[in-house]
Amino acid sequence: MSNAVSALQSKVAAGEVTVSETGLRGMISLRGDLSQRKLQKVCADLAGVKFPQQGQALSNGNSGLAWMSPDEVLVMCDYNAVDAGLEKIAKALKGQHHLATNVSDARAVLRVEGDFAREVIAKLAPVDLHPDTFKTGDFRRTRLGQVAAAFWMTDADTFEVICFRSVAQYAFDLLAMSAKAGRVGHFAP
Amino acid sequence: MEDWLQCEWWDWQVYIANVTEQYAQVAVVGPDARKVLEKLGGMDVSKDTLPFMQWADGTLGGFDARVYRISFSGELSYEIAVPASQGRAFWDRLLDAGAEFNVMPYGTEALHIMRAEKGFIMIGDETDGTVIPQDLNLQWALSKKKDDYLGKRAHLRSHMASPDRWKLVGLETLDGSVIPDGAYAIADGVNANGQRNTQGRVTSTYYSPTLKRGIAMGLVHLGPDRMGDVIEFNKIDGTTVAAKIVDPVFYDKEGVKQNV
Numbered sequence: 001m002s003n004a005v006s007a008l009q010s011k012v013a014a015g016e017v018t019v020s021e022t023g024l025r026g027m028i029s030l031r032g033d034l035s036q037r038k039l040q041k042v043c044a045d046l047a048g049v050k051f052p053q054q055g056q057a058l059s060n061g062n063s064g065l066a067w068m069s070p071d072e073v074l075v076m077c078d079y080n081a082v083d084a085g086l087e088k089i090a091k092a093l094k095g096q097h098h099l100a101t102n103v104s105d106a107r108a109v110l111r112v113e114g115d116f117a118r119e120v121i122a123k124l125a126p127v128d129l130h131p132d133t134f135k136t137g138d139f140r141r142t143r144l145g146q147v148a149a150a151f152w153m154t155d156a157d158t159f160e161v162i163c164f165r166s167v168a169q170y171a172f173d174l175l176a177m178s179a180k181a182g183r184v185g186h187f188a189p
Numbered sequence: 190m191e192d193w194l195q196c197e198w199w200d201w202q203v204y205i206a207n208v209t210e211q212y213a214q215v216a217v218v219g220p221d222a223r224k225v226l227e228k229l230g231g232m233d234v235s236k237d238t239l240p241f242m243q244w245a246d247g248t249l250g251g252f253d254a255r256v257y258r259i260s261f262s263g264e265l266s267y268e269i270a271v272p273a274s275q276g277r278a279f280w281d282r283l284l285d286a287g288a289e290f291n292v293m294p295y296g297t298e299a300l301h302i303m304r305a306e307k308g309f310i311m312i313g314d315e316t317d318g319t320v321i322p323q324d325l326n327l328q329w330a331l332s333k334k335k336d337d338y339l340g341k342r343a344h345l346r347s348h349m350a351s352p353d354r355w356k357l358v359g360l361e362t363l364d365g366s367v368i369p370d371g372a373y374a375i376a377d378g379v380n381a382n383g384q385r386n387t388q389g390r391v392t393s394t395y396y397s398p399t400l401k402r403g404i405a406m407g408l409v410h411l412g413p414d415r416m417g418d419v420i421e422f423n424k425i426d427g428t429t430v431a432a433k434i435v436d437p438v439f440y441d442k443e444g445v446k447q448n449v
Contacts, residue, residue, distance in 0.1 A: 097202045
C-alpha cells in the first residue's frame with residue numbers, strides 16, 4: 001500500500017484556527033439493523049468506542065463510529081485495518097441482511113482546530129452550532145458551501161470533517177478561508 | 190435507487206452504497222493496450238480469458254484492479270478501476286510501462302471524434318429528455334416479455350409507440366464539409382408561426398481525421414427508412430449544406446479493431 005496517498009497529502013493551513021488534512025483513514029460503510037446487539041458489538045470492538053446514539057459520532061484518533069442514518073453507521077479505523085475489519089463484520093453478521101464496504105478511498109478527512117473552530121464551521125454550514133445545541137460527540141451530515149460534508153466535534157475546539165475525495169481541495173480551501181477571515185464573535189460568552 | 194428502495198419497495202431486503210469516489214478509473218486504449226497491461230502483469234487479459242464486454246477482478250503491477258474490457262473509442266480498450274488513493278501511482282506506472290509504445294494521454298475531444306466515427310451515442314448529445322430508446326434504434330433492448338419494468342407505461346403512450354418519429358442516422362455532407370453544430374434539417378413550407386418547417390437535427394458533428402471529411406449523427410424524421418436520401422441542413426450564413434442519410438457507423442462497421 002506504499003502507493004496510496006490521501007487527496008491532499010496532509011496539507012496544513014496554520015493560523016489561529018488551523019485546518020489540516022489528516023491523511024488516509026480507514027472507513028467502512030455499514031448498513032443493517034442498528035438496534036441489533038451483534039452489530040453494535042462488532043462496531044464497538046473495531047473502533048474502540050461506544051456505539052453512537054442517533055446524530056452522534058465518537059472517535060479517538062483514526063478510530064471511531066458515526067451514526068449516518070437509521071440504517072447506516074460509518075466505522076473508522078486505520079487505513080490498513082479495513083480488510084480485517086470487513087472480515088470481522090462479515091463473520092459477526094453472517095446470515096443477516098447487511099452491507100459492509102470499503103469507502104476509505106472515497107473520502108477525505110479534515111481537522112479544524114482552534115478556539116473559534118465552531119465559527120469557522122458555522123459560517124459555512126446550515127447547522128445550528130450554538131454551544132448549547134452542538135456539543136462534543138454531535139454529528140451532522142450536511143453541506144459546507146457547495147458540497148456535501150459531515151462533521152463532529154472531538155473536543156470543545158476541534159472539529160473533524162469528512163467529504164468526498166474529489167472535493168477535498170474545495171472543502172479545505174473553504175475552511176482555510178473561513179479561518180483566515182477570523183472570528184465573528186457570535187458565540188462569544 | 191435509494192429513493193425507490195425507501196419509498197416504493199421499502200419491504201425489499203436490499204442495501205446499496207455509492208462507491209463512485211472509491212475508485213480511479215483509467216482507460217488504456219489502442220492496438221498495444223494489451224501489451225502494456227501484460228508488461229505490468231498479475232492477471233490474464235488475453236482475448237480468450239477477458240473477451241470484449243467482460244470484466245474481471247485481479248491485480249495489475251501489484252495494484253488491486255477491476256478490469257473492464259469495454260471500448261468507447263472503437264479500439265482495443267480496457268478501463269481499469271483502482272482504489273482512488275492509488276490512482277496517481279497507477280497512472281504513472283502506465284505512462285512508464287507504455288513509454289516504449291509511445292503512450293500518451295488523450296482528451297475528450299479525441300474520444301468524442303473516435304466514438305462518433307463508430308456511431309456510439311453520447312448521452313446528452315444524441316439524447317435529451319425527449320429522446321427514447323426507439324429513436325436511437327434500440328427497440329431491441331426493450332423487453333416485450335416482461336409484465337412490467339420502470340418506464341414501461343410511458344412506452345405504451347401513443348406518441349412514444351408511434352413509428353412516426355425523428356430517429357438516429359449518420360449524415361455525410363456531399364461536399365465533405367462539417368455540418369454546423371446544432372443545425373436543423375429543413376423541410377418544405379412554414380409552420381403556424383411563419384418559421385421554416387424542420388425534419389431533423391444534427392446531434393454530433395465533427396471533422397474526422399481518419400476519414401478526412403465531415404461526419405455527423407442526427408435525428409431525422411423516419412431516418413432509418415430513408416437511407417441514401419439527401420436533405421439540407423441550415424447554416425448561420427442563411428445558406429444550406431446537403432447531406433446524405435447513411436448508417437451512423439462510419440468506421441470499422443464489423444468491430445474488428447476492438448475485438449482482437
